[in-house]
Amino acid sequence: MSQPKKRRPLTLRDVSEASGVSEMTVSRVLRNRGDVSAATREKVLTAAKTLGYVPNKIAGGLASQQVNLVAVVIPSLANLVFPDVLSGISAELDDTPLQPVIGVTNYSPAREETVLYDMLSWRPSGVILAGLEHSRGARAMLEAVAVPVVEIMDVDGDVIDCAVGISHLQAGRQMAAEILAAGYRRIGFIGTHMPEDHRAKKRLAGFEAALAEAGVALAAREFYQGGSSLAKGRELTERILARERDLEFLYYSNDMIGAGGLLWAREQGYDIPGKLGLAGFNGVDLLDGLPIRLATTDARRQDIGRRAARIVAGKEPRPEGGKLILAPHFLPGETIRAPGSGIGVRQE
Amino acid sequence: MSQPKKRRPLTLRDVSEASGVSEMTVSRVLRNRGDVSAATREKVLTAAKTLGYVPNKIAGGLASQQVNLVAVVIPSLANLVFPDVLSGISAELDDTPLQPVIGVTNYSPAREETVLYDMLSWRPSGVILAGLEHSRGARAMLEAVAVPVVEIMDVDGDVIDCAVGISHLQAGRQMAAEILAAGYRRIGFIGTHMPEDHRAKKRLAGFEAALAEAGVALAAREFYQGGSSLAKGRELTERILARERDLEFLYYSNDMIGAGGLLWAREQGYDIPGKLGLAGFNGVDLLDGLPIRLATTDARRQDIGRRAARIVAGKEPRPEGGKLILAPHFLPGETIRAPGSGIGVRQE
DNA sequence: ATGAAAGCGCTAACAG
DNA sequence: CTGTTAGCGCTTTCAT
Numbered sequence A, B: 001m002s003q004p005k006k007r008r009p010l011t012l013r014d015v016s017e018a019s020g021v022s023e024m025t026v027s028r029v030l031r032n033r034g035d036v037s038a039a040t041r042e043k044v045l046t047a048a049k050t051l052g053y054v055p056n057k058i059a060g061g062l063a064s065q066q067v068n069l070v071a072v073v074i075p076s077l078a079n080l081v082f083p084d085v086l087s088g089i090s091a092e093l094d095d096t097p098l099q100p101v102i103g104v105t106n107y108s109p110a111r112e113e114t115v116l117y118d119m120l121s122w123r124p125s126g127v128i129l130a131g132l133e134h135s136r137g138a139r140a141m142l143e144a145v146a147v148p149v150v151e152i153m154d155v156d157g158d159v160i161d162c163a164v165g166i167s168h169l170q171a172g173r174q175m176a177a178e179i180l181a182a183g184y185r186r187i188g189f190i191g192t193h194m195p196e197d198h199r200a201k202k203r204l205a206g207f208e209a210a211l212a213e214a215g216v217a218l219a220a221r222e223f224y225q226g227g228s229s230l231a232k233g234r235e236l237t238e239r240i241l242a243r244e245r246d247l248e249f250l251y252y253s254n255d256m257i258g259a260g261g262l263l264w265a266r267e268q269g270y271d272i273p274g275k276l277g278l279a280g281f282n283g284v285d286l287l288d289g290l291p292i293r294l295a296t297t298d299a300r301r302q303d304i305g306r307r308a309a310r311i312v313a314g315k316e317p318r319p320e321g322g323k324l325i326l327a328p329h330f331l332p333g334e335t336i337r338a339p340g341s342g343i344g345v346r347q348e
Numbered sequence C: 001a002t003g004a005a006a007g008c009g010c011t012a013a014c015a016g
Numbered sequence D: 001c002t003g004t005t006a007g008c009g010c011t012t013t014c015a016t
Helices: A012-019 A023-031 A038-051 A057-064 A082-093 A109-120 A136-144 A168-181 A198-213 A230-243 A255-267 A285-289 A301-313 B012-019 B023-031 B038-051 B057-064 B082-093 B109-120 B136-144 B168-181 B198-213 B230-243 B255-267 B285-289 B301-313
Strands: A069-074 A099-104 A126-130 A149-154 A162-166 A187-192 A220-224 A249-252 A277-279 A296-298 A323-326 A329-331 B069-074 B099-104 B126-130 B149-154 B162-166 B187-192 B220-224 B249-252 B277-279 B296-298 B323-326 B329-331
Touching (some): A023 A038, A057 B057, A168 A329, A255 A285, A285 B255, B069 B082, B082 B099, B109 B126, B109 B136, B149 B301, B162 B168, B168 B277, B249 B255, B255 B285
Parallel strands (some): B069 B126, B149 B162, B187 B249
């Protein structure tokens, strides 16, 4: 074979020589900038394609002091929720020159800081990152940066530049209201133990606050470490019900463990939603195929991604007061009774 | 507030002036290169931290002609399988200076080409991309590139530089052998219709070939468009069994639709695995929490990611002949009878 | 152990 | 419409 292989990368100069046009004009053609005659344009394009020239964005970025990257920093990819956020982001960035670059922190603040440092060293045109809680170092970097910074998912707390998300406090309160309205009173909560799962913590806080206002205390809670899975949901559900046999409702911190609990409880013959109600959180589409639909809250993941991307792309102004608050949507499913259908009003 | 906010990004020069040391020495300290006295080292580090200096990798990359990025091009993030591959890649890259950058093609060859073009314009130190089938343009770019290119997931076909994966032909054959050994004969297949799902296609080819060698023909097949979900699995299973009531086994092209089929068939009261056997593909951990474990093939996703990353990082030599072939692992689960326990040997 | 000079490949800003 | 001149912020190379 005599194809050109593994050579020195081509430069603008190569295209310039091949087409007999100045580097500057070649550059203009390749970026569709300024007026270039159709003739030279053609020559350049042909030469570039023939040679297989790929522009060097490193050099371009340095020269133009502009890098069309958006740093996106999220806790995990194994989570089912972040791919949705990402798809919202890329959908909205697709018709702009901006490109998302993903960094994963594994829920570690220290790792978040290093990931952020690495990403900022590429001088991106914007930053989107999950959550409102960051290390001092991370905050300092984000405050010093000269580009839009959008914190996503959560709006309960202090914002660096601006935030797009739902109020998890409100989501918790909302679910509590629905559960109470359906007449359930002996309620348990199952969630992660992760110290860094601030959003789950806020949901629980809102949930308990709303229960308390109705004179109801959480009857049991069960925490776990590590990732969420159907298996974990089964195990935890069995455990909490073994401890507190008379629970009437279980509120899970995410749909995956909720789905596991649902499968388990059905196998055990629990009357759902009659004697035992269940609810998760997120609104993942995995729920579509379960034997019955788990009640949940749509966390507006895709919308959050879209709106955040729109702000970074300048399609939408930075929200007033820095917070763009989306409403969590309650999805009743089939694991919670209809409102007012409860056994007793208030306890006994 | 008088904190420094939204200013011009700091440069090496700023650190140089703040510490009274030449830019060159500052650069050495920040990269731990060459000998620098402990004293100046200290001065520089302090100055850099105080100022909040973040190095500019754009400039660094241009000067050093070396960019420590690895382009990773995959079809989708919503797929459950790619996060595993990615986690293998980042685990193996974590102790190197290399950083993965993810590009998503949505199973479109055209999009793959543009994503690749965009990524190559950053002059990465390596490329990892899914599959062996690429557009002419994409192949040309990859052949011209001067860095390692690792095609992953599949090894059945022509390799550009090298490949790490399983043989899907073999995976299909293996599953056919297991199903036949268990005595099932009336077998159906359910898979995506996507023209670009080459790996599923190869599995089916291997599957049918092995069946044919045993004198068995596929009794039915059902294809679908779009993404995989539990709901889709239910629907397709219902449809194929409505058409061919006497099917004894269903081979799904992935675990997600297999799991949906499993849930549906159990609800319908099918005797599994006695009268109806089921198998999926991938070995996702979602399967852990189902009522019974779906038989499947572990596609070695994380291993594939790790080995590919090792090759790109130079921890491992490029494989002989360009192909690093991993063995798919059959996982029997509980939805296939034990070998030899079949109803009849051969067809009556 | 430290510094000075040159230049990576491209584009902004000006000519013409 | 096209070309020339600088220089982006860093690192390589060579001195000292």
